[in-house]
Amino acid sequence: MNYTIFRKPSTYIGNEINSIRKNGDINVALCFPDTYEIGMSHLGLKILYSIINSIPYASAERVYAPLVDLESYLRKNNLPLTSLEHKRPLQDFDILGFTLQYELSYTNVLNMLDLGKIPIKSDERGDTHPLIIAGGPCSVNPLPLVPFIDAFVVGDGEEVIKEIIDLYSEGAGQRTGRKNRKKLLTALAMIEGVYVPSVHNTKKHKITRRFVEDLDKAFFPDAPLLPYTSIVHDRVAIEISRGCTRGCRFCQAGMIYRPLRERSPETVLTIAQKSILNTGYEEISFTSLSTGDYGSLLQLIQSFNRLCPGSHTSVSLPSLRVGAINSDVLKEIKSVRKTGFTIAPEAGTKRLRGVINKDFTDEEYDKTLHTLFTEGWSSIKLYFMIGLPTETMADIDGLINMAVRALKKGREITGKPVNINVGISAFVPKVHTPFQWVGQNSHEELRKKQDYIKRAFRKRRINFKGQHVENSLLEAVFARGDKDSALLLEEAWRLGCRFDGWSEHFNFTNWEKAAEKTGINLYEYASRRIALDAELPWDFIDTGITKKFLESEHGKALQAEITPDCRKGCYGCGLECKAVTGQGSAVSKDISSAESYLLHASSSCVTRTPSPSKLRVTFSKTGMLKYLSHQELMNSIVRSMRRAGIPLSYSTGFHPHPRISFGPALASGIEGLNEYFDVETSVFVHPSAFLKKLNSALPKGLKAHDANLIPLYGKSLNAHISRYEYEIIIDKSADKDIHSFMRRQNWLISRDKKTVDIRSMVEEAEIHGDRLHLILNDTENGNVRLYEILKEMLQKPVEEVRSLPIKRVGLYGYNKVKQVCL
Ligand code: SF4
Numbered sequence: 094m095n096y097t098i099f100r101k102p103s104t105y106i107g108n109e110i111n112s113i114r115k116n117g118d119i120n121v122a123l124c125f126p127d128t129y130e131i132g133m134s135h136l137g138l139k140i141l142y143s144i145i146n147s148i149p150y151a152s153a154e155r156v157y158a159p160l161v162d163l164e165s166y167l168r169k170n171n172l173p174l175t176s177l178e179h180k181r182p183l184q185d186f187d188i189l190g191f192t193l194q195y196e197l198s199y200t201n202v203l204n205m206l207d208l209g210k211i212p213i214k215s216d217e218r219g220d221t222h223p224l225i226i227a228g229g230p231c232s233v234n235p236l237p238l239v240p241f242i243d244a245f246v247v248g249d250g251e252e253v254i255k256e257i258i259d260l261y262s263e264g265a266g267q268r269t270g271r272k273n274r275k276k277l278l279t280a281l282a283m284i285e286g287v288y289v290p291s292v293h294n295t296k297k298h299k300i301t302r303r304f305v306e307d308l309d310k311a312f313f314p315d316a317p318l319l320p321y322t323s324i325v326h327d328r329v330a331i332e333i334s335r336g337c338t339r340g341c342r343f344c345q346a347g348m349i350y351r352p353l354r355e356r357s358p359e360t361v362l363t364i365a366q367k368s369i370l371n372t373g374y375e376e377i378s379f380t381s382l383s384t385g386d387y388g389s390l391l392q393l394i395q396s397f398n399r400l401c402p403g404s405h406t407s408v409s410l411p412s413l414r415v416g417a418i419n420s421d422v423l424k425e426i427k428s429v430r431k432t433g434f435t436i437a438p439e440a441g442t443k444r445l446r447g448v449i450n451k452d453f454t455d456e457e458y459d460k461t462l463h464t465l466f467t468e469g470w471s472s473i474k475l476y477f478m479i480g481l482p483t484e485t486m487a488d489i490d491g492l493i494n495m496a497v498r499a500l501k502k503g504r505e506i507t508g509k510p511v512n513i514n515v516g517i518s519a520f521v522p523k524v525h526t527p528f529q530w531v532g533q534n535s536h537e538e539l540r541k542k543q544d545y546i547k548r549a550f551r552k553r554r555i556n557f558k559g560q561h562v563e564n565s566l567l568e569a570v571f572a573r574g575d576k577d578s579a580l581l582l583e584e585a586w587r588l589g590c591r592f593d594g595w596s597e598h599f600n601f602t603n604w605e606k607a608a609e610k611t612g613i614n615l616y617e618y619a620s621r622r623i624a625l626d627a628e629l630p631w632d633f634i635d636t637g638i639t640k641k642f643l644e645s646e647h648g649k650a651l652q653a654e655i656t657p658d659c660r661k662g663c664y665g666c667g668l669e670c671k672a673v674t675g676q677g678s679a680v681s682k683d684i685s686s687a688e689s690y691l692l693h694a695s696s697s698c699v700t701r702t703p704s705p706s707k708l709r710v711t712f713s714k715t716g717m718l719k720y721l722s723h724q725e726l727m728n729s730i731v732r733s734m735r736r737a738g739i740p741l742s743y744s745t746g747f748h749p750h751p752r753i754s755f756g757p758a759l760a761s762g763i764e765g766l767n768e769y770f771d772v773e774t775s776v777f778v779h780p781s782a783f784l785k786k787l788n789s790a791l792p793k794g795l796k797a798h799d800a801n802l803i804p805l806y807g808k809s810l811n812a813h814i815s816r817y818e819y820e821i822i823i824d825k826s827a828d829k830d831i832h833s834f835m836r837r838q839n840w841l842i843s844r845d846k847k848t849v850d851i852r853s854m855v856e857e858a859e860i861h862g863d864r865l866h867l868i869l870n871d872t873e874n875g876n877v878r879l880y881e882i883l884k885e886m887l888q889k890p891v892e893e894v895r896s897l898p899i900k901r902v903g904l905y906g907y908n909k910v911k912q913v914c915l
Pocket residue numbers: 338351352353659660662663664665666667668669670671672673
């Protein structure tokens with residue numbers, strides 16, 4: 094397949110660093126119902142990928158939702174959706190596992206099944222079809238997807254996935270006709286935490302959520318997948334804890350991931366070190382629901398920074414609660430590179446914060462801002478919600494005031510304008526939370542509040558980022574959806590709904606049509622208030638938190654009464670866990686032992702006396718890696734050098750970058766046989782040692798051929814290069830057009846409001862069989878643009894020109910001698 098015809102070719106090629114291509118007796122496709130960029134940022138999928146691939150007789154491959162251009166190509170050519178690793182059609186897998194992170198990705202689940210040529214309904218699938226399993230946070234209310242999914246995993250997946258694969262291998266499974274689907278589903282229903290709609294009776298059975306007790310014993314990958322393209326969270330992410338003790342009443346994750354479990358600092362540091370060495374990433378994030386509450390956050394960051402002082406790996410943290418930010422943490426973070434900062438006040442007044450159980454004062458908020466701006470940050474993000482239960486316009490004014498206070502304080506402290514970005518999302522009532530009985534604000538109310546905030550922000554130049562209220566409406570419909578919402582979902586998908594969380598693809602008219610056809614009033618559905626004593630359709634899912642506790646929290650919310658952090662005292666949510674308290678001293682001890690181990694392991698990273706040198710490197714980009722864009726190619730080479738332990742020299746300032754410069758950009762889809770980059774190393778590295786190290790780390794498709802020492806302050810590559818040699822496979826019939834182009838004295842085109850003669854840029858155009866050999870020159874009139882020239886020379890539209898097999902075989906300097914290089 095020629096991927097240049099798609100929007101992001103590099104997301105379809107697979108073969109990323111740390112990806113695994115394995116054939117097992119049981120082949121699992123891990124399906125993420127959203128784009129590659131979102132799916133590759135998801136930790137859960139990476140964990141399951143590594144766990145399954147570590148089972149000797151099983152293999153895991155990945156599938157992401159194809160964008161509309163690939164979907165229409167597959168449908169037009171009657172081709173099935175395939176995995177990234179082996180390009181295996183979905184229908185040939187034994188098990189498909191979907192991750193349900195977000196309600197607005199549900200139409201993509203149906204679409205991926207259909208594109209995989211698998212019947213979308215469970216009861217239409219037979220013994221030769223794969224088993225369709227879904228897990229992730231949305232499975233705590235599986236009802237909207239019940240007709241389409243064979244089994245749901247409720248809770249942490251690390252242990253359950255092994256049990257499912259074991260069960261499959263024990264004879265209940267095995268493909269190629271030997272599998273008895275009915276028997277398999279009956280056996281699956283016996284696994285704790287697995288809900289099988291065709292077996293379980295929700296009136297009689299309870300499905301108990303699974304959770305791993307000890308994160309240190311749970312598997313966590315230390316060689317995470319490294320994408321070629323930039324993804325949403327483009328960094329190593331290490332989950333330092335799971336669960337949260339704060340009890341925010343709107344937060345489903347805070348309820349369903351209880352109890353709090355911390356990964357020990359020793360384990361975190363070990364994983365961190367190995368992950369950086371195995372990826373070459375330049376940033377690491379310590380993630381959790383409330384990273385600021387991690388037992389020894391400051392010591393963890395300090396230890397990480399001390400481990401490898403020359404590695405230039407910065408630390409970033411996810412959004413922090415007000416009060417969790419202190420100047421020591423900020424100093425550690427900025428000691429390498431200043432990463433962005435997000436704080437999540439969620440609500441604008443103390444009263445409303447009491448309702449949602451977000452316990453901080455205005456003074457604490459001001460102190461947090463003061464600390465951030467004093468430590469040099471000039472751009473921050475704030476997160477708020479609108480439409481929270483009991484909210485009035487006074488609370489909205491409070492929210493605006495908080496953003497304005499941030500703006501003023503920033504200006505006051507830094508002495509210059511600061512950048513305040515505010516993300517506003519609409520409250521969506523979620524199941525298994527104290528607000529599961531509450532209706533969502535009507536979409537008119539939400540829009541009114543959004544517009545009011547936007548107007549206030551516009552006047553003050555505060556940046557507003559919000560979601561369409563229709564998206565939030567649908568999220569609410571499915572978050573508390575029952576079996577009726579499954580009908581709505583199927584109808585909307587049949588009408589063409591896909592990627593509903595993406596504004597460029599979201600089609601609310603189709604959703605309205607689907608609602609009308611299935612007799613569902615979206616507005617009433619989302620805003621319905623449910624009686625506290627009503628039986629709820631999702632009650633059969635037992636998260637461990639009692640309904641009595643949720644009811645009592647609901648009552649306290651109406652009184653704006655705070656329930657304190659349960660590390661200070663258990664308030665009996667139902668889990669009967671041993672509260673995680675006072676780990677301080679034990680944690681510090683762990684840190685120091687982890688450090689001594691890692692300092693030993695990282696001795697090769699310690700900075701040596703600087704004595705910089707510069708190398709000019711010749712390399713090739715071929716095979717599937719021809720699909721890398723110029724930016725992707727640069728990232729890939731830089732990270733390969735970091736993996737190889739090459740001591741790169743960095744620029745100074747708040748955002749240091751490695752001192753590397755590349756030759757002229759090579760477009761995605763074009764192979765390059767003799768490309769160049771210049772790199773400065775902080776200490777002398779012999780060119781042959783450099784080549785050996787680099788080639789040991791480069792991905793298949795990139796190869797360094799030569800390296801030569803050059804002066805530190807010589808001419809840049811781009812200032813040198815002006816001649817380009819290409820080889821292009823063409824149609825025999827193109828001869829006439831090429832000859833007629835070459836016979837002309839000049840060929841004028843309009844470029845960027847200028848007239849440019851592209852004929853004078855073509856020094857040579859020779860045809861040898863089906864190959865066009867071209868030599869192009871930059872002229873005083875302008876620089877060479879290959880596609881522009883080919884379009885005119887071959888008299889073909891640019892889309893056709895882009896899909897021709899093209900190789901750039903040489904780059905030359907200003908001297909007009911063909912074989913000369915740089
Ligand atoms: S049982 Fe107690 S300590 Fe454990 S999560 Fe619930 S409230 Fe917190």
